[in-house]
Amino acid sequence: MSESEDRDEYNFVISYPMKQELEIRKIAKLKRQQTNKKWNKFIKKQGGGNLIIKKNSKLKKLVRSGIPNKHRRVLWQSLTSSKEHLEANQGYYDSLLKRNKDGKSSATRQIDNDLKRTFPGHPYFDEEENLLKLRNVLCAYSWRNTKIGYCQSMNFIVGLLLILGFKEEEAFWMFVAIVEVIMPKTSYSRDLIDAHIDQKTLLSLMLKRINKIGKHIVKHDVSLQLITQQWFLCLYISCLPTEITLRILDVFFFEGNKILFRVALALFKLSQKEILEQNEPGLLFMKIKELPNNVVSADNLLKCAFALKAFSRKEINKQRKFWGPKVQEEMNRLNKVRTQMKERKLKKLEEKKKKKKIKDREDRKKRRKELLEKEGWSSSFDEKDYKKQIEIEKEEENENENESKLKTILVVNEKEKEKENENEKENENENEKEMEKEKEKEREKEKEKGKEMEKEKKK
Structure with a gap:
């Protein structure tokens, strides 16, 4: 089994592990040449580069056949x-x-x-x-x-x-x-609510459209979400070969995100035999994870996807509506558990800090005891003596504190007395000023009386 390596038009690596795949790709190339002619006619009718596209069944069929590479950039912008x-x-x-x-x-x-x-x-x-x-x-x-x-x-x-x-x-x-x-509004939000809802919806559609596989997965309790959620979030871009991804995106921009469900179901359907053969959960999980590696032809994948019993956007939205509250409840429960775990972690940290403080205190006591013994305390020095020493020190500290408090009180009292004296002096000065004013008024009155008496004498 020879293996060669090549790059596509966009410089992505293409691996050909089997000769059979080369034949499939040759057939696909011929089909592309035929669809390109149809697209060229369509583009001419639309007036060339400035496309204003009206969606209809003919265009839908044309998009499903694959948009030519040279027209993708313009058409995708127009479709969206x-x-x-x-x-x-x-x-x-x-x-x-x-x-x-x-x-x-x-x-x-x-x-x-x-x-x-x-x-x-x-x-x-x-x-x-x-x-x-x-x-x-x-x-x-x-x-x-x-x-x-x-x-x-x-x-x-x-x-x-x-x-x-x-x-x-x-x-x-x-x-x-x-x-x-x-995409649904919260598909890419921090809690990926809509992404989780879509995975529940996918399993529901599997149980309806590819019942055997759906039941087999449920029976072995395999978590699809760990694999398929990434398919949806990256729109299959990092999962499938580029030429297949581009074909999926053509339909995605025309028909919406329901194509993501169709492609997922087709990936399972194409490998149904291999999936049903796996009866060990670990091996089944690995088989599902490898499903995108089995796809060689975009035509085969999309043919299988569109051959499935039709489901509308309305059906998907109905499933999303059903699963929404359940997923939200599940997320709330998970958030509650996370919060509890954080609280426990914080509590443990606090306990560690407390233990460290106690240990540090004990170490300080020990060091102090050693220092005191060196300075002349008898070797019979014990905890009681140490406690007495601490009490003496505390009393001294209290006395010092009381002295400083008394000093501050005295200073405050002195300042208050000074203020009172100043206020009294100001009041005395004001009284003296008022007395002076009254005396001045009396003098003026006497002068006026004198003037009046002189006038009377003259008369």
Whole structure:
């Protein structure tokens, strides 16, 4: 079994472990050539580059057949209305970056940790300039939506958009459409509420659409969420080969997030025989984890996904509504347990601190005892003597404290007396001034009387 390695159009590594896979890929290439002709006709009818797409059954069929690489960037922006948002909010992205240029948070720290983990080995991210673009988009979104901030797997979504040729601002608005419009509101929140609800919904759909596999998983009590939640959060980008992921994303942007459920069910359906053969929970878990590695053809995967009994967005929303309160209750219980564990941890820390304080006190006593013995105390020195010494010292301290208190009281009293004397002097001065004023008034009256008497004499 020979193994060769090659890279696709976007520089992602493609491995061909079997000759059979090469044949499948040749057939897929021929099909793409046929669909490209159909797309070229469609693009011409729409007027070239400035597309205003109206969704209909013909276009739906065309999207499911796969959008040509050269048209993906324009069509995805049109399908998500992200281009409209970009044009309606000119300068918004740049203002986010400028306003928070030196801003740091738990989100930005996590982003910095994940930058070089994004598609390791891909030549695009060997350049610092491109890593900075990725950081800018992720940080800008964390500042736009502080309730969500950043969640692992976001780096793969934005990273792929940049590799596909989206400019920074285009990638930002595409990402806004994914997180805030296409996916449930709290899929990427800190507690991942909607992500947990979607995993319960997936198991419910499995029990309805691929009943044997669903029952087999429930019987062996295998936690699907540990595997499938990541499929949903990264939109299969870091799980499946790029050309298959791009085909899934074509449908995702046209039909919404229900395609994530269809693809998950198809992954299980295609490996039904191997899954049902596993009767040991650990081996069954590993088999499910390896399901994306078994997929070679996007056509086969999507054909299986759309061959499943149809389920509408309404059915998914009904399941989400049912599981929502139960998941919330479960999360509340977990949070309560976490809080209790934190409280216990804090209590233990406090107890340790107390024990340390007691130990330190005992050590000080011991050292003091040794010092006192060195200074002439008899070897028969015991704890009673030590306690007496401490009591004497305390009494001395109390006496010193009382003396200082008395001094402060005396000083305060003296100051108060000085103030009283000053006030008395001021009052005496004021009285003297008033007496002077009254005497002055009497003198003036006498002068006036004298003047009047002189006038009478003259008359």
